[in-house]
Amino acid sequence: MKYLIKAKIEVEGLVNKHDIIGAIFGQTENLFGEEFDLRELQDRGRIGRVQVEVKHQGTKTYGEITVPSNLDRVETALIAAMLESVEKVGPYKARIHVYDIIDVRAEKIKKIIERAKEILRIWSLEKTPDLREVLREISESIKRGEVISYGPEKLPAGPDVNKSDEIIIVEGRADVINLLRYGYRNVIALEGARGKIPDTIIKLAKTKKAIAFVDGDHGGDLILWELLRVADIDYVARAPPGKEVEDLTGKEIARALRNLVPAKEYLAILERKLKGKPEKPAKPPAEEKPETPPKPETKVEEAPPKPSKPAQPKAEPVIQIEVERVEIPPSIVEEIKQLSGTLEAILYDKEWKPIDKVAVRDVYNVLEKIEPGKVYAIVYDGIVTQRMLDIAAQKQIKLLIANRLGSIERRPQGVSILTFSDITS
Known part of the structure; x- marks a missing residue:
């Protein structure tokens, strides 16, 4: 009927x-x-x-x-x-x-749709990947294939960086990949430099129109401070406040590059801005962003050194999460090194005590049953996916350390990301 x-x-x-x-x-x-x-x-x-x-x-x-x-x-x-x-x-x-x-x-159709939603929730995406995720992964692999290594420092760059009259200088490899996705092939990253700007960037900026395009956070200010002092930069572009270049859409990138500020003018603004903060005087930063992206949601960085003393390297990685400073114990770093290739995941509480060790394919089912706030960090030999980020936010997990970063459409607040290479390199 x-x-x-x-x-x-x-x-x-x-x-x-x-x-x-x-x-x-x-x-x-x-x-x-x-x-x-x-x-x-x-x-x-x-x-x-x-x-x-x-x-x-x-x-x-x-x-x-x-x-x-x-x-x-x-x-x-x-x-x-x-x-x-x-x-x-x-x-x-x-x-x-x-x-x-x-x-x-x-x-009847309504019941079928509701049942289909329920089936999709139960059906593990680890067993059958979502078509859109597969297509994004294929697209990412194509873009990664376009990234070249440029100069003696082997900086990540687009294929047109050498022949173009204009270059866009970004922070890391993930930024290069994102700009390539939207057709910007004359881009090069500062990645690989610690404590100083690569000579390759300085030489390119002398002969080409150079645009510095950095994240819209304090880390971006520190990188600009050092870059504008040593390289002949023409213009500055910034991501919107709180956003990173690697996460911007095509429209946001185009808008940022339309709203360029002359480098000399921006240097004066930046100098006043840094001097206006007594706890962070206008000095060169001790360390640039992490060598290998993806960058965590909350930057991995150290305070700028005083001019009279050289920067002191840390014994192990330090992650700045909001107002809390957290150190990854050396024993955990060793576990991360041993975890690679095992396809296993370890769940830790806030004191870095292991809660559980499971296969990566079972981690979603385990997290579904865990109460929010119990797990502080997850270290796993897998990929950071959008699904993992969403469930981490839901379960109030603060830190994900994975083998590599997959395609991500949005990044929830409060969840930081690191890769194995960030910790062990």
């Missing part, structure tokens, strides 16, 4: 359901000819059995009427109006009110 007519009936007397059904068939008989008579329609399977449920209250009868219909929408509406034309049941006055006509097919 396509539709289900639902109506309420009120009778000014005590009757049973057979009396109501008899009144419906009797008082609608031949109203619109024999072909549209309810008995005739029932015999031809065009309407189903008329169902009536009744209850008595005092001297009145109340009931619920349902009539299945295999007619079209117009004919079904006419049947509903015919029901409301019934005025008596036996000797008693009666009123029938149609309050709903349910599209049975629509309800």
Whole structure:
């Protein structure tokens, strides 16, 4: 049946359901000819059995009427109006009110869609990758294939950086890949330099129009401070506040490159900005961003050194998460080195005590059962996917350390990311 007519009936007397059904068939008989008579329609399977449920209250009868219909929408509406034309049941006055006509097919489709959603939640994407994720991965591999190594420092760059009259200087390899995705092939990264700007960048900036394009955070300020002091940069472009170049859309990149600021003007702004913070005076940074992307959501960086003392290297990686400074113990660094190639995951609490060790393919099922806030960090020999980021945010996990970074559409707040190479290099 396509539709289900639902109506309420009120009778000014005590009757049973057979009396109501008899009144419906009797008082609608031949109203619109024999072909549209309810008995005739029932015999031809065009309407189903008329169902009536009744209850008595005092001297009145109340009931619920349902009539299945295999007619079209117009004919079904006419049947509903015919029901409301019934005025008596036996000797008693009666009123029938149609309050709903349910599209049975629509309800069935709705149930199918809800069930499909449930199946998708249960069905592990580790077993059957989502088509869009597969396509993104293929696209990423093509873009990564376009990245070249340029100069003695083997800096990540686009294929046109040498022949173009203009270059875009970004922070890391992930930034280069993102700009390549949107057709910017004259891009080169500072990646690989620690404590100083690569000579290759300085030489290119002397002969080409140079645009510095950095993240919209304090780390971007520090990189610009050093770059503008030693290289002949023409213009500065910034990602929106709080965003990283590697995460920008094509429109955001184009907007940032339209709103260029002359380098000399920006250097003056930057100098005032840094000098305006007593705890971070205007000095060169001790260390640039991590050598190998992807960059964590919260930057891995050290405070700028004082001019009178050289920068002191750290014994192990330090991650700055909001206002809390967290050190990764050397023992955990060793475990990370041993984890590569095992396809295993280790879950840690805030004191870096292991909570559980599972296969990477089972990590989603394990996390589903863990209460939010119990797990502080996950180290796993796998890929940081959008699904992993979403469940980490849901379970209040602060840090993901994985073998490599996959395609990500959005990065939840509060979850930082590192790769094995960030820790062990």
